[in-house]
Amino acid sequence: MSKPFLSVESLTQKFPDGKGGTMTVFEDATFGVEKGEFVCILGHSGCGKSTIMNILAGLAEPTSGVVKMDGFEVSGPSLDRGVVFQNYSLLPWLSALRNVMFGVKARNPGWSRAKVTEHSEKYLAMVGLEGDAIHRKPAQLSGGMRQRVSIARAFANHPKLLLLDEPFGALDALTRGTIQDELLKIWSGTQQTVFMITHDIDEAILLADRILLMTNGPHARVAESVEITIPRPRNRTEIVEHPNYYAIRNHLVQFLGRRSKELSGRPSNGEAQTPETVRIDMTESAPTGGGGEENPRLRAVTN
Amino acid sequence: MTLSLNQKAAILSIVLLAVGLLAWEAAIPAQKTLEEMTEYERLTGGGAQKAGVPPPSQVLGKAWEQLSNPFYDAGPNDKGIGIQIGYSIYRVLTGYALAALVALPLGFLIGMSPVAYKALNPFIQVLRPISPLAWMPLALFIIQDSEASAIFVIFICSIWPMLINTAFGVAGVRSDWVNVARTHELGALKTAFTVILPAAAPTIITGMRISIGIAWLVIVAAEMLVGGTGIGYYVWNEWNNLDLTSVIFSILMIGVVGMLLDSAFGALQRAVAYAE
Ligand SMILES: Nc1ncnc2c1ncn2[C@@H]1O[C@H](COP(=O)(O)OP(=O)(O)OP(=O)(O)O)[C@@H](O)[C@H]1O
Ligand SMILES: [Mg+2]
Numbered sequence: 001m002s003k004p005f006l007s008v009e010s011l012t013q014k015f016p017d018g019k020g021g022t023m024t025v026f027e028d029a030t031f032g033v034e035k036g037e038f039v040c041i042l043g044h045s046g047c048g049k050s051t052i053m054n055i056l057a058g059l060a061e062p063t064s065g066v067v068k069m070d071g072f073e074v075s076g077p078s079l080d081r082g083v084v085f086q087n088y089s090l091l092p093w094l095s096a097l098r099n100v101m102f103g104v105k106a107r108n109p110g111w112s113r114a115k116v117t118e119h120s121e122k123y124l125a126m127v128g129l130e131g132d133a134i135h136r137k138p139a140q141l142s143g144g145m146r147q148r149v150s151i152a153r154a155f156a157n158h159p160k161l162l163l164l165d166e167p168f169g170a171l172d173a174l175t176r177g178t179i180q181d182e183l184l185k186i187w188s189g190t191q192q193t194v195f196m197i198t199h200d201i202d203e204a205i206l207l208a209d210r211i212l213l214m215t216n217g218p219h220a221r222v223a224e225s226v227e228i229t230i231p232r233p234r235n236r237t238e239i240v241e242h243p244n245y246y247a248i249r250n251h252l253v254q255f256l257g258r259r260s261k262e263l264s265g266r267p268s269n270g271e272a273q274t275p276e277t278v279r280i281d282m283t284e285s286a287p288t289g290g291g292g293e294e295n296p297r298l299r300a301v302t303n
Numbered sequence: 304m305t306l307s308l309n310q311k312a313a314i315l316s317i318v319l320l321a322v323g324l325l326a327w328e329a330a331i332p333a334q335k336t337l338e339e340m341t342e343y344e345r346l347t348g349g350g351a352q353k354a355g356v357p358p359p360s361q362v363l364g365k366a367w368e369q370l371s372n373p374f375y376d377a378g379p380n381d382k383g384i385g386i387q388i389g390y391s392i393y394r395v396l397t398g399y400a401l402a403a404l405v406a407l408p409l410g411f412l413i414g415m416s417p418v419a420y421k422a423l424n425p426f427i428q429v430l431r432p433i434s435p436l437a438w439m440p441l442a443l444f445i446i447q448d449s450e451a452s453a454i455f456v457i458f459i460c461s462i463w464p465m466l467i468n469t470a471f472g473v474a475g476v477r478s479d480w481v482n483v484a485r486t487h488e489l490g491a492l493k494t495a496f497t498v499i500l501p502a503a504a505p506t507i508i509t510g511m512r513i514s515i516g517i518a519w520l521v522i523v524a525a526e527m528l529v530g531g532t533g534i535g536y537y538v539w540n541e542w543n544n545l546d547l548t549s550v551i552f553s554i555l556m557i558g559v560v561g562m563l564l565d566s567a568f569g570a571l572q573r574a575v576a577y578a579e
Contacts, residue, residue, distance in 0.1 A: 059482050077485040089479040093501045093577035102497070106487035139578035 003071065004032030005193055006056070006161060010272050011065035013051050025051050026220045028065070030272040031212065038187060038194045040204035041222075042252065043214030044260060049197045050086055053163050056195060057083045069161060079107055082159030084167045086197075088150040090138040096149045097134040100124055103153040123156035124149070126182055128175065143170035148179065155186055162187075164196040168203065177236060180207060188232070201252050205245065206236055212275060213255050216264040223263050225275040226251065229283075243282040251280055324359045331358040357548040365548045366555070380540060382532070384553065388560055390532040394450075394525075395518045395564075398457025402514065406462045407507070410469025411495065414503070420470065427466065435460030435521050439528055449529035453522070460521045461514035468510025472503030504575035512568035519561045534560075 010028045017023035025048040033039050043049050054060040056067055058077040067074040069081070077083075090099045100120035108116070124134050127148040138146050147170045154162060167183075168176045180203065187194055198204050204211050205228055213224040230242045239245050306314070332355075373385025413420045435456045442452035476499050484494040500507075526535025534557055541549035 057486060059485060077482075077488065079486075079488050081486070083482075083486050085479065085482070087479060089483050091480055091483065091498065091501070092579050093504075093575075102483075103487055106489060137577065 003068065005035035005037075005070060006033040006195070007068045008032065008052075008056075009066050009068070011052070011055065011067065012063045013048065013055070014063045023218050024267075025217055026214075026222075026273075028268040028271060028273045029222050030274045031222050031225065033193060033195060035193055036191050038196070038207055038209045039212060040196050040198050040208040040210075041212040041214060042198065042201065042204055042256065043220065044216050044256065045199075047214045047217040047220040047260075049214065050165055053083075053165050053195070053197060056161075057081050057163050059083075079157060080160045082154040082157050082162050084147075084150050084154045084162075084164045086165040086169070088138070088146045090146055090149055090153075092138050095135045095137055096129060096141060096145070097121065097124065099138070099149055100153045100156055103157050107157040120152075120156060123152040126155070126186075127152045127179055144172060144175055147171060148175070151179065151183075155183075158190065158192070160191075160193065162192055162194045162196075164194065166197050166199065169199070176203075180236075183207065184233075201249060201256070202236075204252070205230070205248060206234055206239060211252065213252070213260070215260045219265045219267055221263065221266070221268075221273045222275045223260075224255065224278050226278045226280070229279060229281040244280060247280045247282050251278065328358045328360060331356060355547075357551065361548050362551050362555075365552045369549075369552060379531075382537075384534075384537070384556060387532060387534045387537040387553075388556060391522050391526060391534040392560070394453050394533065395457055395515070395522050398454040399461045399515060399518050401454070402458045402462040403465060403511065406465035406510075407469055410466045410507075411473050411499075413466070413470035414473025414475075415499075420474070427463070431463045431467075433459075435517075436524055436528070439525065443529075449531065453525045453529050453533075456525045457518045457522060461518040464510045464513040464517065465507070466510075468513070469503070469507045472506025472510075473499055475506070476502040501575070501577075505572065505577070508568065508572045508575055512565065512572060515564050515568055516561065519557075519564055523557060 008029060008031050010030055012027045012029070013025040014022045015025060029052070041049055041052070051060070055062045056074070058074050058081065074081075090096075091102065094102060097117070097120055100123060101116050104111070104116045104120050108119075111119075121130075121134065124130065129145060129148055129152065133141065133145065138149070141149070147167060151164075151167055154164070168179060171179065183194075184207065186192070194207075196204075196207065208228050211226045211228065212222050213226060215221050215223050226248065228248060229244050230239055230248075369384045373383045375381075375383040376386060409423075413423055438456055438459050439452060442455045443449065446452050446455060480498050480502055481494065484498045489497065522533065523535035523538065526533035527539045530536050530539075534553060538550055538553045538557075541547075541553065
C-alpha cells in the first residue's frame with residue numbers, strides 16, 4: 001500500500017503535568033490523509049487537537065513519532081503548510097491588509113508591491129472584507145473579522161496543506177456559512193489538502209470527506225475515521241435531506257456524547273493506534289465487504 | 304458657557320503660574336538703596352550689591368535679554384545660552400547614540416537567548432546601580448579628555464534602561480507572533496526586523512525615553528565637574544559670579560529642554576504603540 005500524502009506515525013505527546021510527573025496527551029497516534037482530501041477532526045476540548053496541529057505545522061516537536069508529508073519528514077514549519085491559528089495570531093501593529101500582505105510577500109518574494117496588494121485584497125474580498133475595514137488594525141476589528149483576515153492570509157498563500165484550528169469559531173452563523181462555501185470553493189478548485197479542527201458537527205459533515213474522532217484526554221486516541229458518504233457538491237440545505245445525513249450525524253453525536261468518554265484513558269502499550277474506519281451508507285441495500293464490523297454500529301445509530 | 308477639560312486645565316495652569324509669580328515677587332524684600340543704609344551697613348559691605356534671590360520680573364528680563372540673542376560668543380566665560388545648551392545637547396546625543404548602538408543589539412541578543420541573559424545578567428546588575436558620576440574620575444584618567452569623559456558618562460548612564468527594556472521587550476514577544484514568522488519561513492534577520500522589533504518597539508522606546516531623561520539629568524552634573532562649556536557649566540559659572548538671576552533662568556531652560564526631549568520620545572512612543 002502506498003503511503004498517504006500526509007502520514008502521521010506513532011505520534012506521542014507528553015507534557016509535564018505540573019506536579020513533577022508527565023501527562024500523556026496522546027500516544028502512538030497513527031493516521032494518514034490523502035492528497036486533496038478534506039479531513040475534519042472532532043473531539044472534546046483539551047483532548048489534544050491543537051497539539052496535533054502544531055506538530056503537523058512543524059511548530060512543535062512531538063515527544064516521539066514522525067509526521068511525513070509527500071514522503072518527507074516534517075521538521076520545522078514551512079510555507080507549504082499554511083496555518084490558521086485558533087487565536088488568529090494576527091500581527092497587531094499591521095492593518096488587516098498588511099497582515100495578509102505579510103504572508104503573500106513571504107510566499108512570493110519576487111512580486112511587485114502592486115501585485116502583492118492586489119492579490120491580498122482579492123483574498124480579503126473573498127472572505128467578505130472590503131473597503132476601509134481592511135485598513136484597520138486587528139484591535140479595531142471584531143473577533144469574526146479578525147478570524148477572516150487570518151483565513152485570508154492562509155488561503156492567499158496556496159499551501160499544499162491547510163491546517164485550520166477552529167477557523168470559524170468566532171463567526172456568526174451567517175458569515176460562517178458564506179466562508180464555509182468560500183472554503184469549499186477554494187478547496188475544490190485546487191489540489192489543496194485540508195486538515196481542520198472544529199467543534200461543530202454539522203460543519204464537519206458539510207465540509208469533510210472524512211471525520212477523525214478523538215476520545216477524551218489524557219491518553220486520547222484518534223479512535224474512528226468516519227467517511228462522509230454524501231456526494232459533492234454539497235449544500236447546507238440539501239444535505240440534511242440525504243438519507244445518510246442523520247445516520248452519520250447520530251453516530252458522531254453518540255461518539256462525542258458517550259463513547260469518547262468510555263474509550264478514553266487506555267494506554268497504547270506501544271502499539272500503533274490507528275483509527276477504525278467507519279462507513280455509514282444507508283443508500284447501499286446491503287453492507288458489503290467488512291460489513292460485519294459496521295453493522296452493529298449502524299444499529300446503534302438507527303434504533 | 305461650558306469649557307472643555309483642556310480649557311479648564313489651561314486656565315487653572317495660568318492662574319497657578321500668576322499666583323506663584325506674584326507670591327514670589329512679593330516675598331522678595333526690595334534692595335535698599337545706598338542712601339537708606341546706615342553708616343554701619345555701608346562699612347560692613349552692605350553697600351555691595353547683595354546676592355539675594357531675584358524677583359521673577361528680573362528673571363523674565365534676563366530671559367528676554369538672553370533669548371533675544373542666544374548665540375553670542377564673547378570669550379570662554381561669556382557665551383549665549385543657546386550655545387551652552389547646544390553643547391549640552393551635543394554631548395547628550397552623542398553619548399546617547401553610542402549607548403543605543405551598544406544597548407539595542409545587545410538587548411536583542413539577551414532577549415533572544417536565555418544563555419546570554421544568564422551570562423550577562425550579573426554584570427548588568429552590578430554595573431547598573433553605579434552612579435554615572437562615579438565613573439568620572441576613572442574616565443578622566445583613562446580617556447584624558449574632559450569632553451570625551453562627559454560623553455562617556457552620558458553613555459554609561461543611558462545604556463542601562465535601553466539595554467534592560469530591549470531585552471525585556473524582545474523576550475516578551477508573544478510566541479504566536481513568532482510562530483507566524485516561522486510558518487512563513489522568515490529568516491532570523493527578517494523575523495527580527497518584521498516581527499520582533501515592531502512587537503517589542505513600545506517597550507524599547509519606553510527604555511529609550513527613560514534613558515534620555517536620565518542623560519539630561521546627568522549632563523548638568525557632569526558639566527559642572529568638567530567645566531568649559533555646556534548648560535551645567537553655565538549654571539555653576541553664574542553661581543560663582545553670584546548672578547542668581549542667570550542661575551534661575553538657566554534652571555528653567557534645563558527644564559524646558561528636558562521637557563522637549565521627553566516629548567519627542569513621547570511622540571515616538573505613540574507612533575509605535577499598538578493595541579492587542
Ligand atoms: N505547552 C504545554 N504544556 C503543558 N500542557 C499542555 C501544553 N499545551 C497543551 N497542553 C495540554 O495538552 C492538552 C491538549 O491541549 P490542546 O490545546 O491540544 O487541546 P485542544 O484539543 O486543542 O482543546 P480545545 O478544543 O479547547 O482547543 C490539554 O490538557 C493541555 O492542558
Ligand atoms: Mg485547540
